[in-house]
Amino acid sequence: MHNTNDNEMTLIFKSKSANEGFARATVAAFASQLDPTLDELADIKTAVSEAVTNAIIHGYSNTVGDVHIHCAIKGRTIYIEISDKGHGIKNLAQAMEPLYSGCPEMERSGMGFTVMETFMDSLDVTSVLGEGTTVKMSKTLRS
């Protein structure tokens, strides 16, 4: 049955680092209709920031492409899908290991996927080499 609270939004922006703040603030604004706690909102913003940064740094590296964010609200759960059509990840299992960084020279902590996994309820990553990466996350907010 269709829930009257159900909602969706899509955001498309260029893979420029200046858009990282814009992306997480926009998703947070969309999530705010669920009346989240400050902690829940911070978790969502941080997870989105990690996924968007990955798309910019690793997905497109030195090129500029589109980053897509699709958010859906069903009941008290927010579903967030962040995708790029960049390089894709060669070894996904290795990339998702804590402290592994694909760009050690860039001073990345290698904690991006661990942060997403810890701060959200679910994380699902699919990547095809040469085609791009999609990160799907969800979080059910307390009522």
Next chain:
Amino acid sequence: MDIKLQTKGSTLIASLSGELDHHSAKAVKDMIETAIVNKSAQNMVFDLTNLTFMDSSGIGLMIGRYKLITSIGGKVCIVSKSKTLNRLISMSGLTKLMDIYQTTDDAVKSMGGM
């Protein structure tokens, strides 16, 4: 993102305010590195009191400066009262490398010699 740099003795205090992410981390890193050299700092305090957002880019930034400062025999610590930031910091394992204090005074005192 704003950064205020000051020294107390041989300790450089970097007070960050606003949002620290991948976009802002590079400029912050460059300013801190320059200050460490120009002021001959031996220790360093990251004051995150006025930071409203940080992701793992901030962790990478602090680990990078930790490596630099410890290579010259110094210490690095953090000032943060934010539950959200502290959760990210402890999750990253950073608390094994540096202590967290409530105030910059406590942090500077922990360096000794002040």
